[in-house]
Amino acid sequence: MIYPIVAFGDPILRKETRFIEQGEFDLKEISDNMFETMYNASGVGLASPQVGMNIRLFVVDGTPFSEADEDDEDDExxxxxxxxxxxxxxxxxxxxxxxxxxxxxxxxxxPGIRGEVFRPERVKIKYRDLEWNEYIEEYEGLAARIIQHEYDHLLGKLFVDYLPTLKKQFIKKKLSDISKGKVDSDYRMKFASRR
Incomplete structure (x- = not known):
C-alpha cells in the first residue's frame, strides 16, 4: 500500500519519535508499505514521520546512487x-x-527544494532489524549521509534546517506554499492545512 507523504508544515515532522516496543506493530507490513511509497516517489530513504507515524523507524535503498548515468561520463x-x-x-x-x-x-x-548540506563522512549506528536482532554498524560516504538525513526525521529535524540563512530566506515562500498545499509533486501528499 502506498501511503501519502506528509508535507512540510505538518507538526509531526517536527516531533521527536518514540521507541517501538517489540511486537507492538507489524513492522514487516509497515516497512514494505514504506518501501513501496518511497519507490513510487523515487526516493532513497523514508522515515516514519513522513508517512504520519510517530515511531522510530526508517527505510533506505541506495541503489539509485550505485547506478551511473549512462549519458554522463563523469557520473561515477x-x-x-x-x-x-x-x-x-x-x-x-x-x-x-x-x-x-x-x-x-x-x-x-x-518537493522541488534542494540545498547543499554538510554532514560528517562516517556514522556508527545501533538499530534492530525486523526480527528484532540488534546491530551496531559503521557507514561512510553516501550511505552515512542517507542514514543521517533519515535519522534527523526521527528527531524532528529537516535538511532545510542546515541551510545558510540567506538560502533559508530565499526558500521561505516556497516552504510556505508547500505547507498550504500549493505544490506540484508526482506522488500523493498529505497537507496539514487541508485537514
Missing amino acids: PDLSLADFKKVFVNPEILEQDGEEWGFEEGCLSI
Missing part, C-alpha cells in the same frame, strides 16, 4: 550502495566523525 557509480537496502528499527546514532562534506539534498516532504 557508488558501488558500496548497490546492496544498501535496509530497515532501521529504533536506531540510535552512537558516533559521527570524519570531515564534513557537502552534498545537495532534497526531501520527499519538501
Whole structure:
C-alpha cells in the first residue's frame, strides 16, 4: 500500500519519535508499505514521520546512487550502495566523525527544494532489524549521509534546517506554499492545512 507523504508544515515532522516496543506493530507490513511509497516517489530513504507515524523507524535503498548515468561520463557509480537496502528499527546514532562534506539534498516532504548540506563522512549506528536482532554498524560516504538525513526525521529535524540563512530566506515562500498545499509533486501528499 502506498501511503501519502506528509508535507512540510505538518507538526509531526517536527516531533521527536518514540521507541517501538517489540511486537507492538507489524513492522514487516509497515516497512514494505514504506518501501513501496518511497519507490513510487523515487526516493532513497523514508522515515516514519513522513508517512504520519510517530515511531522510530526508517527505510533506505541506495541503489539509485550505485547506478551511473549512462549519458554522463563523469557520473561515477557508488558501488558500496548497490546492496544498501535496509530497515532501521529504533536506531540510535552512537558516533559521527570524519570531515564534513557537502552534498545537495532534497526531501520527499519538501518537493522541488534542494540545498547543499554538510554532514560528517562516517556514522556508527545501533538499530534492530525486523526480527528484532540488534546491530551496531559503521557507514561512510553516501550511505552515512542517507542514514543521517533519515535519522534527523526521527528527531524532528529537516535538511532545510542546515541551510545558510540567506538560502533559508530565499526558500521561505516556497516552504510556505508547500505547507498550504500549493505544490506540484508526482506522488500523493498529505497537507496539514487541508485537514
